[in-house]
Amino acid sequence: MDLAVGSADGDRYDRQKRIWWMDMDAVSSARVLVAGAGALGNEALKDLVLAGFRRIDVADMDAVEVSNLSRCALFTDADVGRSKCLVAASRASAMAPGADVRPLESSVQDIDVWDYDIALGCLDNIAARLHVNAYCMHHRIPYVDGGTDGMRGKVQTVLPGGPCIQCTVNRTHVREMERRFSCTGGGSMYVPRMASDITTTAVIAAMQVREALKIASGRRDLCISNITYYDGSLCEMFNAAADIDPGCPNHTG
Ligand SMILES: [Zn+2]
Numbered sequence: 314m315d316l317a318v319g320s321a322d323g324d325r326y327d328r329q330k331r332i333w334w335m336d337m338d339a340v341s342s343a344r345v346l347v348a349g350a351g352a353l354g355n356e357a358l359k360d361l362v363l364a365g366f367r368r369i370d371v372a373d374m375d376a377v378e379v380s381n382l383s384r385c386a387l388f389t390d391a392d393v394g395r396s397k398c399l400v401a402a403s404r405a406s407a408m409a410p411g412a413d414v415r416p417l418e419s420s421v422q423d424i425d426v427w428d429y430d431i432a433l434g435c436l437d438n439i440a441a442r443l444h445v446n447a448y449c450m451h452h453r454i455p456y457v458d459g460g461t462d463g464m465r466g467k468v469q470t471v472l473p474g475g476p477c478i479q480c481t482v483n484r485t486h487v488r489e490m491e492r493r494f495s496c497t498g499g500g501s502m503y504v505p506r507m508a509s510d511i512t513t514t515a516v517i518a519a520m521q522v523r524e525a526l527k528i529a530s531g532r533r534d535l536c537i538s539n540i541t542y543y544d545g546s547l548c549e550m551f552n553a554a555a556d557i558d559p560g561c562p563n564h565t566g
Contacts, residue, residue, distance in 0.1 A: 325409075326365055336530040340365045341411075343529040346432040346454075347371040348421045348445050350397040352384035352509060353435035353459050356518030358405040359386050361433075362412045364522060366529070369405070372417035372424055373398040384511045421445050427452040431525045434458035435518070439482065446471060446478035450563040455533070457524045459517045463508030464545035466517035469555070470524045470537045480558035481540065513545045 321327045326337050345366055347354050350373035361369055377385075377392045377400060387404040388397075398416035405414040417424060421441050432449050434456060436442050442458055449456035453473040460467050471477045520541065527535045539552040557564055 329365065334530055334532045334535060335526065337365050339531060340526060340529045341367045343368065343430040343525075344428065345369045345525060346424075346427075346429045347435055348432060348441065349373055349435035349437070350401040351375070351381065351435065351437060352511070352514045353461065353518050353521075354397075355385040355387045355401060356511075356515050357433050357435050357459075357521055358401055358414065359408065360519055360522040361525065362405045362408045362414065364526060365409075366525070367409075367411050367413055369412075369414045370417050370429070371398050371402050371405075371414060372419060372421050373401070374418060374420050384509060384514050424448075427454060429454050431528050432456045433521050433525060434460075435521075436460075442478055443482070447563055450477050455528045455536075457521045457528075459521045461509060461513045461517050463510065464513055466513050466543045466545070467540055468517055468520045468524065468537060468543075469540045470528075472533055472536065475538075476555040476557045477561065477563050479563050480561045481555050513543070516543060516545065 329335055330337055343366060345361060345368065347357055347361070347369060350358070350371050354371060354373065358369065358371060375397050376394050377388050377397050379393055382388055382390065387401045392400045396416070396418055398418055402414040402416040406412045421436070422444050427448050432445060432454050434442055434445050436445070446456055446458070449471065450473070455473065456471040458469045458471065458478055469478060469481070524536055527533065539555045541550055541552050543550050
């Protein structure tokens with residue numbers, strides 16, 4: 314053991330390397346797509362860069378609005394009206410030496426090169442989720458989907474060959490979620506202008522980035538095998554089993 318005073322403190326990732334499954338070399342070389350530069354995207358980018366990811370593309374076509382500022386660590390009042398992905402990429406790149414966060418100022422539907430090792434879904438609508446999910450399934454890219462609705466959220470990790478977002482949407486999981494969360498109020502998930510707050514966003518984005526760390530480190534066996542639902546009002550999480558839908562078009566051929 315090295316007992317020299319301060320020797321371990323000179324290594325930026327010394328503490329992270331002490332996590333038994335972490336492979337920092339693999340993390341730093343992994344190519345990551347962050348789909349969406351809103352609240353979840355901000356948190357995910359911050360965590361990705363601080364955790365050691367260096368090669369990141371972030372896609373979004375929206376501009377920063379005042380109502381975003383309560384949940385976005387990378388935006389300030391002066392950024393209102395500017396491109397979310399341009400600002401987020403610039404700020405995240407400045408958070409760590411060698412971080413190369415590149416903006417894709419387009420919708421996820423217009424991304425035509427899918428040569429990523431990992432994709433994170435930080436999106437606010439089901440259509441964009443299903444699009445990223447389908448492309449990731451086709452290109453065999455692990456996809457970590459996050460979603461929030463006020464105090465509630467979910468994380469689903471889609472690995473090549475396993476159940477995907479399309480398999481599970483509008484099926485038993487949604488009914489289970491509504492049953493489990495019925496005491497916390499109504500409303501449907503994934504619709505515009507829903508309730509949102511930074512604490513739920515931070516939890517869900519952190520779980521997404523932790524999944525990305527496992528995937529990059531070659532430990533897919535440690536990933537969420539089902540869907541994890543989070544209820545911040547009650548501080549509860551539960552898993553819903555995910556199965557391949559025989560009718561899902563993403564599993565044919
Ligand atoms: Zn599927």
